[in-house]
Amino acid sequence: MRTSLTCALVAVTLSPLPSTLPGQASRGALAPGTWAITDVTVIPMTGDTAIPDATVVVRNGRIVEVGATRNVRVPSEARRVDGRGKFLIPGLADMHTHLYSDGDVHDSVAKYELGVMVANGVTATRLMIGTREHFGLRREVESGRIVGPQLWLASPQFTGKEDANSRVVTTPSAARTAVKEMADLGYDFVKLTLFLPPPVYHAIVSEAKRQRIRVVGHVDPEVGVARALAAGQQIEHLDNYLESVLADSAPMRSSVSxxxxxxxxxxxxxxxxxxxxxDRIAGETARAGVYSCPTLTVFKKAFALGQSVEEIESRPDWSIMPPGLRTLYLGAREKYWSNPATEARRTRYVQVRDRLVKAIADSGGKIMAGSDTPEWFFGYGWTLHRELGSLVAAGLTPFQALAAATRHPADFLRATREWGTIEVGKRADLVLLAANPLEDIRNTGRIEAVVLGGRWIDAAERGRMIAMAAERLGGGGS
Ligand SMILES: [Zn+2]
Incomplete structure (x- = not known):
């Protein structure tokens, strides 16, 4: 269904949202037209409930009515989609992604990368190591010239040692200058990686407060989780948690973050x-109000459970992976697994990280789903669905896992007025599923259609988006 081409109510110019709440503006195009999906089970994510036999009306890219079908009047001009037997969830947010086009392959493929995310139900994402090109990409998405998820941009990675797309800062004053620069450029976050000793770290955090830009990313071992929590830094990968939960009697201070x-x-x-x-640090994380993006799947599969070449090559992700990166990661995988840790220790690694995630959630902390794609053969979107499965395997309920990819990211990104739940006034960012994800979280992968700002993307179009990416990125082969 292409509402924009068929509907009479076209080309309504949207008045810009009041700018009183920074970050609350829609970061994606809204499709004109009116349509309704009827008799569907809506999982609004406002609470752990589902609304059976519901109808959702969308006008010009926004939800204008949600409710029991008998109570909702569908405008006569509206296109109708029969939702019987299907389930509607909010569009998903992947809170940790990178693009091949950040450096390894040409920028012009970025739109195909973003297309795969959308085809897989990702309607918002945070690019975790920013480049200047991302601002152009964001404008293209906002104008609708590129069909991509709404984009939040972290800065180039702050580090003490030169790395790809990095900003090297080795003194407090250089750190302050760099933070101001990132805020002025318009990045949403300052992204930290490693080799940032405490004085540099404190300079970053205090300048970021002045510049009203938030700090996200890794935790240097010298900084430690306690300092990061005190600073209110948003932490990726459960970085440095394993070091911080070593017994006092442990003969070492280093672990495997x-x-x-x-x-x-x-x-x-x-x-x-x-x-x-x-349990203690999980409670402290929750009390600090720090959001955690554990990226369980990529770490678990790449470093603890392992993945056979056969498994890797049989996944759809492989088809969109550039040949150069296939070679690079196959080599890295071979090297790592030529002399791995014992199975008992790798199992313990998964258990401890899972326990941390569950304990943070049980303590009232906020977990966010992030895939870290395209690291270690894990492709856009598909891995976000796997991450939801990993969160449930860690002990979260399917509702908690879904919240990690909907309302929690919206909350963290201060975008709750725009998306994160299915409610009147929100962007129509939706995923229509063939089966109930609250019964089995794997059902988030059974996508019938994706709706992006009211634009209906059916199975055929999703297929074309992925096939195009395979051709442009994976060289068409597998
Ligand atoms: Zn990453």
Whole structure:
């Protein structure tokens, strides 16, 4: 269904939203036209409930009515979609992504990358290492010239050592200058990686407060989780948590966060985890109000469970992976698995990270779903669905897992007026599913259609978006 071409109510210019709430403006195009999906089960994500036999009316890209079908009047001019037997959830947010086009392949493929995300139900994402090109990309998405998720942009990575798309800061004054620059350029976040000693870290955090830009990312071992929580930094990958839950009696201080993973000796630390500390730091995380994006799937599969070449090549993700990166990651995988940690320690690694996630959620902390695609063979969108499965495997309910990809990201991004739930006034960012995700979280992958700002993307169009990406990115082969 292409409402924009068929509906009489076309080309309504949207008045810009009042600018009193920064960050609340819609970051994507809204499609003109009126349509309704009828007799569908709506999972609005306003609470752990579903509304059976419901009708949702969309006008000019926004939801104008939601309710029991018998109570909703569908305008006569509206196109109708029969939703019987189907389930409607809010569009999904992937809170940790990168693009191939950030450096490894040409910028012009970015639209195909974003297209795959949308085809897989991702209607908002945060690019975790920003480049200047992303601002242009964001404008293209906002104007509707590129069909992509709404974009939030983190800065180039702040680090103490040169890296790809990095901003090297080694002194407090350089750190302050860099933070101001990122705020002036319009990045949404300052992204930290590693080698940032406490004085530099504190300079970043205090300048970021002055500039009203938030700090997100990794936690340097010298900084530690306690300092990051005190600073209100949003933490990715549960970085440095494993180090912070080592028993006092442990003979080591290093563990396997980040690059520590690649040092076999560090895995011994998994024998010295203090479970009481796990629960304690989870509670502290919740009380600090710090959102956590654990990216469980990529770490679990790449470094603990392992993935056979056969498994990797059989996934749809493989088809959109540039040949150069296939070679690179296959080599890295081979090297890592030539001398892996014991199975017992790898199992413990998964258990501890899962326990952290569940304990944070149980303590009232906010978990956000992030895929870290396209790292380690994991492709756009598909891996967000896997991450929801990983959150449920960690002990979250399907509702909690869905919240991690809908209302929690919207909350964190201060975009709740625009998206995150299915409610009147919100953008029509929706995913229509063939089966109930609250019964089995894997059902988020059974997509019938995606709606992006009111634009209906059916199975055929989704297929074309993925096929085009395979051709432009994966070289058409597999
Ligand atoms: Zn990342």
């Amino acid at each position: 980040d690059r520590g993973l690649f040092k076999l000796a560090n895995w011994e630390s998994l024998d010295y985890i203090d479970d009481a500390k796990v």
